[in-house]
Amino acid sequence: MNSLLDTITREHFPHPPATPEQIAAFEARMGWRLDADLRAFYLHCDGAELFRPLPEANYSILSLAEIQETLIRVRRRDQGAVEAASWYPVADCQDSDYVLVDVAKPGGPYRLLDAWHETYPSQVKQIASSFSEFLEKALASNDHLYWLYE
Template identity: 55%
Template sequence: MSTLMKRLLAEVDQRHFPNPPAAAEELAAFEARVGWRLDDDLRAFYLHCDGAALFMPWPDTNFWILPLAQVRRGRVAIQGRDEDANGPPDWYTLVDLQDTDFVLMDVSQRGGPYPMRDGYHGTFPDPTHTKVIAKSFGEFLEKALASGDDYFWLSGSTSEG
């Protein structure tokens, strides 16, 4: 586990609301279900906590990092259908922002690190509006924790991939 992830996970433990860790068997079952492997940052996170609410406990949080059992294709979560017309098959929900808005991870580059995208339901799946907001989960988590509970990518400080 990287030094950055160790620091971020310690902060999640101290100031936020982590779930208990996922077991290695749960990670293996998740990877078999979705057909891709968690990258190093995601693996470290889920072995540490199987999801977490940042800043405020669920259901009042703006940032709910989903448990593995609730990670699914973005087009299913946002559009309600698992069809190509409803978005790319390789964009998965990772963070629930409430009201059918998500942060999505783009797993099209198998192996990671996976870029994180803004999954605003009003413009999804238009790629001009579903912009990369962090180059990896670690970068996303670092920016989210520093944000003071704001959607940091809406202030113009996005990371273009």
């Protein structure tokens, strides 16, 4: 995870880190704890854009505050889906396409899901088994949504 975070710092657009207090407040508000990968990421940077800054970024990893704000938009579309109760947005891929983290497995690692606006929530696709796997594949993608080309 450290080498991935170093790459984000050197070559991409990281936000300033979250404090341990901000993380604790986020976890208390949301009712779930960050797994080890997400905790390391948010202590390193509270969100980031990969490859290009906004508004052109295909990969915009949400800040802790943006996760909660985006959740409201995403949940409006879930129509009460039971599965969606443990899914939280963690990256905005633009055009109402989100990467979700599934926090159903306490302690993690949490799997990552593609939530395309046209088929969410009835059809989501696992795109990584952990946040570090997601970052590794995203950073190697040359700014393409890697799961669309697998």
